[in-house]
Amino acid sequence: MKRSTSLKLTAALLAVFVLLTALAACNRTAKAEYFDIFGTSAYIEVYDADDAKSVEAEMRRIETLCSVNAEGSDIYRINAAHAGESVKVDTVTMYLLQKAMTVFELTEGCYDPSVYPLVELWGFAAGEFLPGTPPEGGIPSQDEIDAALALVGFDRAFSLDPNALTVTKLIEGAKLDLGGIAKGYAAQLALRVRFDICNVGGNISVGKEKAVIGVPAPRETETGSASWLFSFSADYGACISTSGDYERYYIVDGVRYHHIIDPHTGYPASSGTASVTVVSKDGAFADAFATAAIVGGADKADDWRWLANNRYEGIEDFALMSVSDENEVSAHGTITITYSV
Numbered sequence: 001m002k003r004s005t006s007l008k009l010t011a012a013l014l015a016v017f018v019l020l021t022a023l024a025a026c027n028r029t030a031k032a033e034y035f036d037i038f039g040t041s042a043y044i045e046v047y048d049a050d051d052a053k054s055v056e057a058e059m060r061r062i063e064t065l066c067s068v069n070a071e072g073s074d075i076y077r078i079n080a081a082h083a084g085e086s087v088k089v090d091t092v093t094m095y096l097l098q099k100a101m102t103v104f105e106l107t108e109g110c111y112d113p114s115v116y117p118l119v120e121l122w123g124f125a126a127g128e129f130l131p132g133t134p135p136e137g138g139i140p141s142q143d144e145i146d147a148a149l150a151l152v153g154f155d156r157a158f159s160l161d162p163n164a165l166t167v168t169k170l171i172e173g174a175k176l177d178l179g180g181i182a183k184g185y186a187a188q189l190a191l192r193v194r195f196d197i198c199n200v201g202g203n204i205s206v207g208k209e210k211a212v213i214g215v216p217a218p219r220e221t222e223t224g225s226a227s228w229l230f231s232f233s234a235d236y237g238a239c240i241s242t243s244g245d246y247e248r249y250y251i252v253d254g255v256r257y258h259h260i261i262d263p264h265t266g267y268p269a270s271s272g273t274a275s276v277t278v279v280s281k282d283g284a285f286a287d288a289f290a291t292a293a294i295v296g297g298a299d300k301a302d303d304w305r306w307l308a309n310n311r312y313e314g315i316e317d318f319a320l321m322s323v324s325d326e327n328e329v330s331a332h333g334t335i336t337i338t339y340s341v
C-alpha cells in the first residue's frame, strides 16, 4: 500500500472519534482545517482560518525540533551524538524530555522514549513502516533484540540538564524517540486560539464547553466497520489521547506485532489491553501515559494513577479508560462513560 493511502486510512481510523452529533448540536459553525503532520493527519475546527495557520505553525516547530528523521532536529542531533557528548536543545524539547522522564519513572519504565532502537528493529520507525508489512528481514532474532535492549533505559542511557538545556548520551548507540508524547503536546497547543476540537492523529483537545468523544472497539477498526464501543463527555481544556495495538501492526504466523514496544522484554507489548484512552489537562502526559498503559496493562495503569494522585507532585488528576483484547471496558477517575452512543 502506498504511504499516502495509508495516511488517509489512518485519518479515517483515528483512534478516538469526536461524535458528529456533538458537532451538530453546536449552532455556531467552526470550519475544520486539515493538514498532515508527525506522519499522520490532523485537523482543527476554527472560526478564523488564521488561527488554524498559527496553531499549525507552532506544531510544525515541534515537529522540526523533535523529528527523528529531520537532519539538524534536536532529537536527530542527540541520536547522532556519541556517548559523552552533550547536545544543546530547545526549551520545548527539554520540556518534553522532562515530562517523558516523569512518565518513565511513574510507569516503571513502561513509557520509555529511549526504546527507539527496538522500534527500528521491529520495523516501526517513522517513515519505515508500511501497514500490515513485517520488516524485510522478518521478525528480529533474540540476539538482535538483546543487542537493542542493551541500549534502552532512559535514565541510564541519557542525562538531562534542564538549566544548561543539554542532553548527554551515556550509552553509545542509544537513541530517543518522542513519537509517543509529541502529538499529545501538539494537540494542546490549539488551546491558545478559539476552536472547537483539535485532533492530531488521535490526540484530541477540546476548545468548546463540552464535547462527546466516542471510543471504537479496537478489533472492529481493523475491518473498517468501526462502531463506538462507548462514549464520554469532556470539558473545555481536556486533552484526550488514545493508544492502541490496532493501528500500526503486522501479523506473522497468527501473532500480532504492533508498534508499542515493551522496553523490558524488547517485544511488542502483550498486556491484553488493546486500547487505552487518557483524559488530562496535560496533553503530553495523556499521550505518554496512554502508551505506557498499553505496555503495563489496565490494572498496572490504575495503580500508577493512584501513585500519581498520592505520591507525585504536579501531575494533574486524570481519567483512564481501557479496552481489553476481549472488548472488556474499564474506567477509572472522574469520568462517566455511556454505552449507547
Ligand code: ADP
Pocket: 110, 111, 112, 113, 114, 115, 119, 124, 177, 178, 179, 180, 181, 183, 201, 202, 242, 243, 244, 247, 248, 259, 260, 261, 262, 263, 287, 288, 290, 291, 292, 295
Ligand atoms: P501513536 O503514535 O500511534 O499515536 P503512541 O502515542 O502510543 O501511538 O506512540 C507510539 C509511538 O511511540 C511508537 O510509534 C514509537 O515510536 C514510540 N514507542 C513505542 N513503544 C514505546 C514505549 N514503550 N515508550 C515510549 N515510546 C514508545
Ligand code: MG
Pocket: 179, 180, 181, 241, 243, 286, 287, 288, 289, 290, 291
Ligand atoms: Mg502516546
